[in-house]
Amino acid sequence: MMMTADQTKKPLLEVQNLKQHFPIKGGILGRTVNHVKAVDDVSFTIFEGETLSIVGESGCGKSTTGRAILRLDEPTSGSVFFEGKDLLAMSKSQMRSMRKDLQVIFQDPFASLNPRQSVAQILGEALAIQNIVPANQRRERIIELLSHVGLRPDQIDRFPHEFSGGQRQRIGIARALAMQPKLIICDEAVSALDVSIQAQVLNLLKSLQKEFKLTYLFISHDLGVVRHISDRVMVMYLGKVVEIADKKSLFDSPQHPYTQALLSAIPVPDVSKKQERIILRGDVPSPINPPQGCRFHTRCPLAVERCKTEVPALTNVHSTHQVACHLVP
Amino acid sequence: MFVYIVRRLLQMIPVLLGVILVVFLIMQMVPGDPAVLLAGEGASAETIAKIRTQLGLDQPVMVQYFHYVTDVMTGDLGTSLRSNLPVFDEIMARLPATIELAIASIFVTVVLGMVAGIISATKQYSAADITIMIVALLGVSLPSFWLGLSLIYYFSVKLQWFPVAGWGTWKHMVLPAITLGTAGAAIVARMTRSSMLDVVRQDYIRTARAKGLREQVIVYKHALKNALIPIITVVGLQFGFLLGGTVLVESVFAINGLGRLIVDAIRMRDLPVVQGGVLIASVIFVFVNLLVDVLYRYFNKRIDLN
Numbered sequence: 134m135m136m137t138a139d140q141t142k143k144p145l146l147e148v149q150n151l152k153q154h155f156p157i158k159g160g161i162l163g164r165t166v167n168h169v170k171a172v173d174d175v176s177f178t179i180f181e182g183e184t185l186s187i188v189g190e191s192g193c194g195k196s197t198t199g200r201a202i203l204r205l206d207e208p209t210s211g212s213v214f215f216e217g218k219d220l221l222a223m224s225k226s227q228m229r230s231m232r233k234d235l236q237v238i239f240q241d242p243f244a245s246l247n248p249r250q251s252v253a254q255i256l257g258e259a260l261a262i263q264n265i266v267p268a269n270q271r272r273e274r275i276i277e278l279l280s281h282v283g284l285r286p287d288q289i290d291r292f293p294h295e296f297s298g299g300q301r302q303r304i305g306i307a308r309a310l311a312m313q314p315k316l317i318i319c320d321e322a323v324s325a326l327d328v329s330i331q332a333q334v335l336n337l338l339k340s341l342q343k344e345f346k347l348t349y350l351f352i353s354h355d356l357g358v359v360r361h362i363s364d365r366v367m368v369m370y371l372g373k374v375v376e377i378a379d380k381k382s383l384f385d386s387p388q389h390p391y392t393q394a395l396l397s398a399i400p401v402p403d404v405s406k407k408q409e410r411i412i413l414r415g416d417v418p419s420p421i422n423p424p425q426g427c428r429f430h431t432r433c434p435l436a437v438e439r440c441k442t443e444v445p446a447l448t449n450v451h452s453t454h455q456v457a458c459h460l461v462p
Numbered sequence: 463m464f465v466y467i468v469r470r471l472l473q474m475i476p477v478l479l480g481v482i483l484v485v486f487l488i489m490q491m492v493p494g495d496p497a498v499l500l501a502g503e504g505a506s507a508e509t510i511a512k513i514r515t516q517l518g519l520d521q522p523v524m525v526q527y528f529h530y531v532t533d534v535m536t537g538d539l540g541t542s543l544r545s546n547l548p549v550f551d552e553i554m555a556r557l558p559a560t561i562e563l564a565i566a567s568i569f570v571t572v573v574l575g576m577v578a579g580i581i582s583a584t585k586q587y588s589a590a591d592i593t594i595m596i597v598a599l600l601g602v603s604l605p606s607f608w609l610g611l612s613l614i615y616y617f618s619v620k621l622q623w624f625p626v627a628g629w630g631t632w633k634h635m636v637l638p639a640i641t642l643g644t645a646g647a648a649i650v651a652r653m654t655r656s657s658m659l660d661v662v663r664q665d666y667i668r669t670a671r672a673k674g675l676r677e678q679v680i681v682y683k684h685a686l687k688n689a690l691i692p693i694i695t696v697v698g699l700q701f702g703f704l705l706g707g708t709v710l711v712e713s714v715f716a717i718n719g720l721g722r723l724i725v726d727a728i729r730m731r732d733l734p735v736v737q738g739g740v741l742i743a744s745v746i747f748v749f750v751n752l753l754v755d756v757l758y759r760y761f762n763k764r765i766d767l768n
Contacts, residue, residue: 158587205668232674245665249687249761259673308669 142180144214145348146202146316151175151211153194153201157421170420171197172208173372176447179316184342184349186359188395189369192417195352196240198369199318202350203235204228215316233263236309240321242301246293252279252304253289259311278307281344282337299330303337310341318350323358335362356399360384365453368392371428372420374447378454388456390433427459435460463759467752474748481744482534485737486527495519496543496731517543530737539741540734544727549738553720557742559629560719563642563711564704566635570643571650571700576693578647579654584681586659594651601648606707610641610714627716638715642707646700653696657689664688690761698754705743 151172159166172194179185187195201208204220213220220231239245246255256275260266266274276286282303293301302322309317319338323331339362341347353359359366360380367377368391376389387393394411413432418424424431430440437459445457497514498505514520518529533540539549578598582591617637618626624637661667662685670684709721720739727735 200668203672205671229674229676232672235672237669237672239665239669241665245669247666247670247684247688258675262674305669308673312673 142183144178145181145216146179146350147214148178148198148202149176149212149214151198151201151213152209153197153206154209167421170372170423172201173423175211175369175372175374177367177374177377179348179350181315181348182342182346183364184351184362186351186353186363186366187369188353188356188359188366190354190395190417192371192420193369194372194420195354195369196320199237199320199350199352203232203237203318205237230263233265233312234315235318236312236314236316237318237320238302238305238309238322241325242298242305243293243325245305246301246308248293251290251292252284255293255304256308256311259308263312265311265313274311278311281310281341282307298326299334302326302330302334306334306337306341310345313345314347316348316350318352320352321354322351324353324355331358338362356395368395371417371423373428374457375429376454376456376458377447378450378456382451382454388450388454388461389429389458390435390460391429392456427457463756467756470752470755474745474752477748478741478744479531482531482737482741483527485740486530489731489733489736490523492728492731494731496733499731500543534741539738542727542735543732544730544735549734552723552735553738553742556718556720556723559717560705560708560712560721561746562629562635563638563708563717563719564701566639567642567646567704567707568697568701570639571646571704572697574643575647575650576654578651579693580658580681580686582651582655583658583662591655595655598648598651601644601651604644606641606645607710607714609644610637610711613637613641614714629715629717629719634715634717638711638717641714642704642711645707646697646704649700650693650696654689654693657692658685661685661689687761691758694754694757694761698750701750702747705747 152170152174153172154168154170156165157167157169158164175194175198177185187198189195197206200206201211202213202220208221211221215231215235218231220228220235223231250258253272253275256278257271260271260274261268272289275289279286279289284300284303284307288296293304296304302325305322322338323334326334335358338349342349349362351359351362363380365377365379366383368375368383368389370391376383376387376392378388383392384396387396390411391413394413397409397411411434415432418428418431424441426442427433427436427440427445430436433440439459443459445459447455447457448461449455450461495510497510497517497519500513501510511520518526521529530540537550539553541547542549542552545552578594582594585591614626614637617623624633625631628634667680667684670680675684705721708719709725711717712719712721713725720743724736724739724743726732727739
């Protein structure tokens, strides 16, 4: 079970045993023949004001976890407590009003803004639906939001296609901010941007976090970005959490063989340093029939018999570092 | 926008000249001599020759074409060989019924097609979706004359809800509009479904959901508006088929419209009426196309018409 990393901090979001199994339909009658176990029994906690990152390779269930928390896809089972209230137990209309507090920024700024709406409409709709600002003050508020993300007031009536990728992502951020949320889920929020723009947007996210006391769940496959922005990092593999720790502990002493392999793949900008790269053999197994026991055992260089049969539980290495591996004492 | 419309109107001129040429040549190639038909059975060769000279049919084809085009420019579509009335007046007398029928049919196409498509897309793979798609497949496959006759049999003859034939009240419109609009509705339903399914997978729909919008607002304001472009294209094209389809449906329901006028004129080799009718139908089609392009602009701010 998850331990509270720091007793002085207040948990904002607690995810317990979250499962997201997508049915696979087959045959003439469209019966459910199997399930893709995209997220399988994931539990973690995010504390107020921190940034928790989820890392892992494509298809490990990072984004699915984010969407399941927001109920953008209905999760199969589990519970998600936000400030003590279970989001998954809420009715649709209760959930709609909760959405004010939980916002999301998507990966692709070209796809996440409605091409038929101007900036004023995109942001104004958010303000109107949650009734945050009275109608006559909305335009002012939109201009204020734009200035927070470094856009000019005269750009308010433009359409998404008139902006660059970085600018669009800023609009996405402004839209999320418009709701005055407590938690923002950044789903690969900078992956689609150029490296120079990535840094700008990351710094913007950081300064907004300070200004508005935001909490981030940051989903990324880019370890460099994760290192820059996170307080804590959670590593996922094939729908399971394999390791979760504060940033320093994770990057300095990764415990799980998968985490070690991931970190060894980060290029070091120093030619004199000889880097030992751990190369993983084979492909990620299918999430339809994931391996028994530890899901990583098919590719783990250290796997023993026990790994093939017994699912490792998340255990404490120390108070802020948990790992799910039989080989870590 | 204004400049664009003016430019489009100018571009119509060569299109319409082409239409006149094609119709003119087809009528030239069709066997049968209008002069013979007009003179009646057993007329002497002299009478036929006289009629031919009167109508200018003895002149070279190119000259006939040139005369016709210059007349059209001045608004003169010629005189019907059969009734001796100006073609323009003949067409104007028949046009309202056809336009009413076309509008009623396009209404059936758009409303029925889009509602069915939206239900199908929002409830993908449900029983409703499967039923709608099967009905849509039938709708495209049924020939309109068969559908028209079946509707007459059940709703006019057996149930006596609607008149069997003719034109005038809204009751006259129902069956012909359904007959003519069904195939289009089926195509629009399929198009709406696939276009909507495409759009609802986009991130901005997730964004809208994350804002906490109601499902209806997401479907109609965010998804449908983005899905409309291909639907408008199909509806615009359907209008063309519709103009062609009126010919059959007007015959089945005995409506005195433009379609029937043209068919009768073809049978009688009433060349000026055929040319005038097809020309007017083409003008309408070209204008509808312009309307479609203007609607594109309205629904998609990214399409810059200039």
